[in-house]
Amino acid sequence: MMSSELLVPRNPPANADSNAAIAEHCFHAFDAIYCALTTCTPVLPEFADEKYPLFVTWNTRSTRLGGSPRLRGCIGTFEAQPIREGLAEYALISAFKDSRFPAIQERELPNLECMISLLTNFEDASSYLDWTVGVHGIYISFAHPLLSGVLSDASGTPSPSSSSPSLHARSTRYASHRLLTATYLPDVMPEQGWNKIEAIDSAIHKAGWNGNITEDLRRSIKLRRYQSSKCTVGWKEFMAWRKENATEV
Known part of the structure; x- marks a missing residue:
């Protein structure tokens, strides 16, 4: 990830939790763009709605075995967000409005991975x-x-x-x-x-x-x-989660 689009205030807030990002955060972000590109209904999040500065990164995984991921979109904010709303919002912004890339399309979903970065310990x-x-x-x-x-x-x-x-x-x-x-x-x-x-x-x-x-x-x-607490999931992990938690796939 060479660079990231950035929305920042002058004084990013502090946060002491350095082990914050979990797979469910990535699933929630993935679900936001999946449902935006299909007629499906989002799964309601169940994780705690804490506040964090955050970044949502989309990478494309090569179909070749061992291929390195390529950046497909990354936008975040240094303003602490209620995480349920913030993840969904920045998942969509980074997927569809990163000026460096065309908007992600439905056909690309199987090759995507989502990385959530929750920013902590500002000094x-x-x-x-x-x-x-x-x-x-x-x-x-x-x-x-x-x-x-x-x-x-x-x-x-x-x-x-x-x-x-x-x-x-x-x-x-x-x-x-x-x-x-x-x-x-x-x-x-x-x-x-x-x-x-x-x-x-x-x-x-x-x-x-x-x-x-x-x-x-x-x-x-x-x-x-x-510092950054990170978690990454791929398409197959997301679909397995959605089959288990959604009323429709």
Whole structure:
């Protein structure tokens, strides 16, 4: 999973439960798109309706034995959601409205797998390096470099401190006054083989900055680290669950 569409507030909430995701969460998400693509009635969830920030990821499994899964959609939120409603909502959004992919179609269902990530244990890091690859996801925020003053003239990008008023106006006209933000879930760094610097630099570009990345820019980052409780089920598991729990299949 290289990246994820993201809907985030500036201060993601904390959650202390690190063993939260269960198969029933995945079944509920799978059921949402299955019923949206057919005339079937959803199975009512029975799991506890707690609140979590969450991501719903759809992967396509290759028909070849041992084939690696390919990302088919992934969208989530850092705003804690009542999990029954949130899983169903983001299952549909990630399946049908991820702008990177066409909407999932009924014929694709047998090759799909669903992964639920419930985000937990949010902590403010002491620096952009204060996290562990393979353990933490990262959520970064930083002021646009053209406005924050972290770039020097040697960066290859005009500095806001330039003595030319017209150059300064031209530079800042395109700079956003809001914070730039980006996140990577914990799995992304090991999957891509990134170290911390590579992950941070990729996240900076993902946030929308395409200029030179300096050490001052990295140090200007506010980083929140978090962990993820995950569960994944495939189509066959989902259908076995539905046959057992639904009045219709």
